[in-house]
Amino acid sequence: KQEVTQIPAALSVPEGENLVLNCSFTDSAIYNLQWFRQDPGKGLTSLLLIQSSQREQTSGRLNASLDKSSGRSTLYIAASQPGDSATYLCAVEGQNFVFGPGTRLSVLP
Amino acid sequence: GAGVSQTPSNKVTEKGKYVELRCDPISGHTALYWYRQSLGQGPEFLIYFQGTGAADDSGLPNDRFFAVRPEGSVSTLKIQRTERGDSAVYLCASSPDRGLETQYFGPGTRLLVL
Numbered sequence: 315k316q317e318v319t320q321i322p323a324a325l326s327v328p329e330g331e332n333l334v335l336n337c338s339f340t341d342s343a344i345y346n347l348q349w350f351r352q353d354p355g356k357g358l359t360s361l362l363l364i365q366s367s368q369r370e371q372t373s374g375r376l377n378a379s380l381d382k383s384s385g386r387s388t389l390y391i392a393a394s395q396p397g398d399s400a401t402y403l404c405a406v407e408g409q410n411f412v413f414g415p416g417t418r419l420s421v422l423p
Numbered sequence: 424g425a426g427v428s429q430t431p432s433n434k435v436t437e438k439g440k441y442v443e444l445r446c447d448p449i450s451g452h453t454a455l456y457w458y459r460q461s462l463g464q465g466p467e468f469l470i471y472f473q474g475t476g477a478a479d480d481s482g483l484p485n486d487r488f489f490a491v492r493p494e495g496s497v498s499t500l501k502i503q504r505t506e507r508g509d510s511a512v513y514l515c516a517s518s519p520d521r522g523l524e525t526q527y528f529g530p531g532t533r534l535l536v537l
Contacts, residue, residue, distance in 0.1 A: 356530055357516075357530045358514070359528070360525040409479070410471060410481065410482065411466075411468050413467070414465050
């Protein structure tokens, strides 16, 4: 059974810092991995989708990497802003979707 | 519509009652997913539809939970004999097709069973 974990559970940083969020999964037989953002009381917004054959994807200040063999992905956020404050979730797609518990990020002005 | 919509946004019910939660996916999206999210946790997969049929219902916790999508667009998640442990946010998502596609999520229905 696929299990997804995320470290750290929560993170608080001053504005402008670069930061890394970590995601680990136990079964490397995945089709893709996605990073989502969730704002309080709202649904999820997809940030980046990495297919199993890819190593990384970039969108603006975000960069996500995937190492399928070691069961790890990282989300790098450059020059963080207060508007980045949210919960960040990673999810892997195998037979179905399995989400991690999320990292709650606070970027302080 | 422009995005995935879910109704109601909030539902309070008493233990033992029956509830229906509705999801309107993005027009033309053939894949539809239901998830349940408890406080402080990530979404938990419940069921996936491809068109009108439930392609994967392995995440439904027990036979009190049932979902339909009779015409291949709107879906209804039905919970019988609700229990306090069913309290959670129920999220719906749709995508153009199953596979390497981005899922678009609705805002969720917050269910509270008293």
